[in-house]
Amino acid sequence: MTEVLSFSGVSLRRGDKLLLESVDLTVFDTDRWVILGPNGAGKTTLLEIAAGRMHPTAGEVNILGERLGSVDVFELRPRIGLASASLAARIPPHETVRDAVVTASYAVTGRWNENYDDVDESRAADLLAAFGVAELSERTYGTLSDGEKKRVQIARSLMTDPELLLLDEPAAGLDLGGREELIAALAEIMQDKFAPVVFMVTHHVEEIPPGITHALLLRDAQIVAAGAVNDVLTAENLTATFGVELTVSQEEGRFTARAKVN
Numbered sequence: 001m002t003e004v005l006s007f008s009g010v011s012l013r014r015g016d017k018l019l020l021e022s023v024d025l026t027v028f029d030t031d032r033w034v035i036l037g038p039n040g041a042g043k044t045t046l047l048e049i050a051a052g053r054m055h056p057t058a059g060e061v062n063i064l065g066e067r068l069g070s071v072d073v074f075e076l077r078p079r080i081g082l083a084s085a086s087l088a089a090r091i092p093p094h095e096t097v098r099d100a101v102v103t104a105s106y107a108v109t110g111r112w113n114e115n116y117d118d119v120d121e122s123r124a125a126d127l128l129a130a131f132g133v134a135e136l137s138e139r140t141y142g143t144l145s146d147g148e149k150k151r152v153q154i155a156r157s158l159m160t161d162p163e164l165l166l167l168d169e170p171a172a173g174l175d176l177g178g179r180e181e182l183i184a185a186l187a188e189i190m191q192d193k194f195a196p197v198v199f200m201v202t203h204h205v206e207e208i209p210p211g212i213t214h215a216l217l218l219r220d221a222q223i224v225a226a227g228a229v230n231d232v233l234t235a236e237n238l239t240a241t242f243g244v245e246l247t248v249s250q251e252e253g254r255f256t257a258r259a260k261v262n
């Protein structure tokens with residue numbers, strides 16, 4: 001097993017507010033993680049640090065064997081696939097879907113004068129096909145539905161064949177059919193032994209794809225529990241994380257949680 005990501009005593013402060021507090025975490029190359037927690041818990045902050053896009057105010061972060069703070073993040077970024085709302089917001093609405101994906105080769109949003117090889121163009125086409133949106137290649141990104149945009153964002157995040165794949169709420173805004181198709185696509189990625197290490201944020205246990213091996217629960221900037229998914233996703237831990245008494249069940253690798261009825 002090789003260490004892919006490690007956080008040691010990581011805190012991030014903005015003014016008086018602690019966005020993350022003393023987070024310790026080690027992720028190995030065989031792991032697929034899900035991060036759950038209520039609104040404002042610090043999930044996106046954790047992901048942005050893992051992407052090398054935010055720096056902690058205390059502690060040490062190692063990403064793909066490089067120490068954050070002493071590595072050139074522009075060299076690191078192509079090794080990391082990221083799909084998040086903040087990155088999606090930077091894709092120009094007039095950009096074609098094909099260009100929205102292929103520009104990930106240079107870790108840019110908005111095609112300018114870069115030269116892309118045929119191999120880049122064909123990888124972008126293959127990824128769009130894999131996520132069922134090949135027929136949208138020539139459409140402008142701004143004209144897509146939320147679900148179509150999500151698929152394009154995930155195709156983009158895989159463009160550089162990353163070693164680490166970070167997904168922030170990939171199923172948010174999708175209808176039930178779209179959510180289930182996305183979960184199936186993610187489950188397929190995770191079962192591939194050449195797949196990148198996945199680190200995904202979600203609000204709902206129902207959105208956890210089969211194949212996730214580890215879970216991290218975050219509340220008020222701190223870890224409530226982290227470790228093997230079946231040990232962490234218990235009614236007790238989820239209740240402590242969300243502040244509502246919950247029951248949890250699991251069937252065929254999928255989780256369901258709901259409020260406990262007394």
Ligand SMILES: Nc1ncnc2c1ncn2[C@@H]1O[C@H](COP(=O)(O)OP(=O)(O)OP(=O)(O)O)[C@@H](O)[C@H]1O
Nearest residue numbers: 014015017019037038039040041042043044045046
């Ligand atoms: N620059 C900032 N200054 C002060 N507070 C901030 C700043 N940026 C984020 N926060 C706060 O830090 C907390 C953690 O934010 P973060 O986006 O990481 O949470 P999250 O768990 O992803 O939430 P959500 O589920 O709502 O997306 C939130 O309360 C947010 O308002």
